[in-house]
Amino acid sequence: MGQPAPVMLRMGAYVAKQKLLGRKRFPLVLMLEPTLKCNLTCTGCGKIRQDEELMGKTMSYEECMEAVEECGAPAVSIAGGEPLVHPEIDRIVAGCLERKKLTLLCTNGLLIDRAFKKMKPSPYFTFVFHIDGMREHHDLMVERKGVFDKCLEGIKRAKALGFRVASNTTLFKSSPPDDIARLFQLLMGLGVDGVIVSPAFSYEEVDPAHDIFMSRDESIALFREIHSKAGPNIRYYNTPQYIQFLLGERVYMCTPWGNPLRDPGGWKGPCYLLTDQRYDSFQEMLDSTRWEEYGYGRNPRCAKCMAHVGYEASTVVHASIVDSFQMLAQNLSS
Numbered sequence: 001m002g003q004p005a006p007v008m009l010r011m012g013a014y015v016a017k018q019k020l021l022g023r024k025r026f027p028l029v030l031m032l033e034p035t036l037k038c039n040l041t042c043t044g045c046g047k048i049r050q051d052e053e054l055m056g057k058t059m060s061y062e063e064c065m066e067a068v069e070e071c072g073a074p075a076v077s078i079a080g081g082e083p084l085v086h087p088e089i090d091r092i093v094a095g096c097l098e099r100k101k102l103t104l105l106c107t108n109g110l111l112i113d114r115a116f117k118k119m120k121p122s123p124y125f126t127f128v129f130h131i132d133g134m135r136e137h138h139d140l141m142v143e144r145k146g147v148f149d150k151c152l153e154g155i156k157r158a159k160a161l162g163f164r165v166a167s168n169t170t171l172f173k174s175s176p177p178d179d180i181a182r183l184f185q186l187l188m189g190l191g192v193d194g195v196i197v198s199p200a201f202s203y204e205e206v207d208p209a210h211d212i213f214m215s216r217d218e219s220i221a222l223f224r225e226i227h228s229k230a231g232p233n234i235r236y237y238n239t240p241q242y243i244q245f246l247l248g249e250r251v252y253m254c255t256p257w258g259n260p261l262r263d264p265g266g267w268k269g270p271c272y273l274l275t276d277q278r279y280d281s282f283q284e285m286l287d288s289t290r291w292e293e294y295g296y297g298r299n300p301r302c303a304k305c306m307a308h309v310g311y312e313a314s315t316v317v318h319a320s321i322v323d324s325f326q327m328l329a330q331n332l333s334s
Contacts, residue, residue: 007102007124014074015316025286027073031272034059034092036081040108042142044172044212046273061088065095067262070282075102075261077128085165091119094303099122104128107244108142109151110117117280121162128166128196129155134179134186141172152190158334159191166237168196171222172212181229194237197223197246198308200311201230201273204301219306220248238308241315241327246306254295254305257286258313270294273308 007127018026035058038045059067068076074095083089084107096103105115106128115127132141135148167187169180186196198214199219214222223246227234236243244250256271266278266283271294278287296302 010100011074011102014065025291026073026317027282028258028316029075029077030068030071030073031074031261031309032059032064032067032078032258033080033090033261034064034074034078034083034089035086036263037085038080038082038108039085039110040082040144040147042140043210044141044200044203044206045169046201046205054263054265058086059262059264060333061091061095064092065099067282068096068099068101071260071262073101073260075104077104077106079106082108082111084114090115093119093125097122099142100124102126104166106118106130108147108152110147111155112154116157116161119163123163125162126164126166126193127154127158129158129166130166130170131183131187132170132172133175134183137174137176137179141170141174149214155187155190155192164193165190165191166194166196169198171197171199171214171219171226173214173218174212175222176279177222177225177229180226181231184226184234188234192235194235195238196308197226198238198248199223199304199306202301202304203273213304216306219304220246223247239312239315242308242312245315252311252314252318254302254310255313255317256291256294256310257289258317259309273305273307 015028036054061125078089078096079094086092089105093105095101102124104126107115107130109129112127119125124268129151131148131151132138138148138151139145155165158309169183171180186311187195202213206212227243227247241250245252259272260282261268261272262282266280267282269277269279269285269289270273274294279288293299294302298306
């Protein structure tokens with residue numbers, strides 16, 4: 001997904017500075033979840049089942065901005081839950097943009113008309129619509145009919161209003177490769193700026209009877225088929241190196257601190273997907289987590305994981321400074 005030059009220059013300068021300073025661990029994207037409330041009960045979602053005690057809580061605008069400042073990451077992904085149910089979501093987005101953060105707002109599209117009334121396009125801002133397949137498969141996975149059509153309507157309206165738009169597709173064992181390939185082609189035809197794709201994380205909180213999660217080999221085989229059938233003209237928001245990782249052409253260890261999570265319960269450790277402990281500050285989470293105990297081959301809960309929130313940062317963090325700039329340049333021109 002091509003990003004405006006000022007956005008990528010800020011990202012590149014940030015990465016270069018961290019590496020020149022010799023910092024081993026630094027964040028790239030703050031995963032900000034101001035609320036875990038959601039208007040859907042998606043089959044594969046661990047969020048609505050993992051932190052039930054937080055479902056009635058929200059972060060204030062001030063708490064969100066404190067987290068943005070404290071973390072210092074150059075990008076903020078506002079997720080949830082469904083962030084558009086938050087009463088101050090427009091202020092939260094505006095606050096991130098005032099700080100020149102590359103800002104993404106993830107949504108299922110059901111409440112998107114609310115956003116259009118309060119938000120304006122910006123080169124630093126992208127709506128990310130979650131859509132897991134064509135109509136039948138998507139509505140099955142989100143457990144409600146009509147969501148696919150509402151999501152497409154939102155994408156079309158957002159593009160017509162001048163917003164940058166990406167999509168986010170989670171792959172499950174039941175994901176039909178032909179279906180997903182057609183979806184990607186459809187999204188390109190609608191002018192979507194970039195496609196995010198990631199295998200689902202195997203949440204322990206999801207009923208195993210659903211049997212929807214894949215092994216690593218299954219994830220690679222599925223994505224290879226989708227990638228082949230979708231063709232060469234798909235604009236991915238993911239880095240090219242992460243796409244190669246999904247194709248089984250590269251090997252990475254995950255970088256769990258690259259996408260730290262702040263939600264109403266505090267800073268979550270060790271990563272966006274696992275909740276072993278919560279901390280009062282970002283630095284405490286960074287310093288106190290026993291990172292050597294997590295990752296592929298180190299923890300059984302990580303054995304199947306190929307999620308972009310763990311591995312996308314690895315493509316940047318594990319690269320040299322020169323390679324990092326080349327990677328960012330690819331994103332700028334793609």
